[in-house]
Amino acid sequence: MGATKSTEERAELMAKAFELRKAGASFAKIARQLRISSATVHKYIQAQIKAYHDEARETNKAMITLELSRLDDMSLGIWSKARAGEYKAIEAMIKIMERRAKLLGLDTIQTAKQINVSVTPEQISEMSDDELANLIAQLERQ
Numbered sequence: 469m470g471a472t473k474s475t476e477e478r479a480e481l482m483a484k485a486f487e488l489r490k491a492g493a494s495f496a497k498i499a500r501q502l503r504i505s506s507a508t509v510h511k512y513i514q515a516q517i518k519a520y521h522d523e524a525r526e527t528n529k530a531m532i533t534l535e536l537s538r539l540d541d542m543s544l545g546i547w548s549k550a551r552a553g554e555y556k557a558i559e560a561m562i563k564i565m566e567r568r569a570k571l572l573g574l575d576t577i578q579t580a581k582q583i584n585v586s587v588t589p590e591q592i593s594e595m596s597d598d599e600l601a602n603l604i605a606q607l608e609r610q
Contacts, residue, residue: 485509486516532571539564539571 473481481502488498495513499506543564549557569575587603595603 482512482516485512489513535571536568539568 481504484502485498485504488501489495489509493501495506495509498509502509504512543561546557546560546564550561592600592603
């Protein structure tokens with residue numbers, strides 16, 4: 469739809485496209501308003517969403533590290549009392565351990581099960597909604 473944009477212009481368009489999308493504008497409307505193709509709008513929005521998720525993931529990692537450090541400091545402060553059998557210190561230590569396990573997902577039990585299904589993609593594509601729902605229910609029971 470036009471000449472190649474500079475990095476700065478592209479970043480500005482990406483930001484505008486994302487703001488318009490957050491406000492509820494369709495890809496077509498954004499494309500018209502910014503005078504770029506709908507495919508470019510889609511690419512810009514996807515890039516912004518990925519950047520947002522990447523940033524959030526890094527922020528979460530940093531927050532978990534900070535929280536774990538705080539838990540370490542707290543447990544260090546009460547460890548000797550807990551080892552000596554002081555009931556309140558033991559309770560506090562257990563709460564710290566529970567919080568650490570929750571942050572790290574240690575209590576989450578993940579099981580994987582292998583299910584063998586002898587249905588071809590063609591057969592699935594020909595199934596009615598009810599037949600698909602029944603198949604899914606059967607798989608969930610296994």
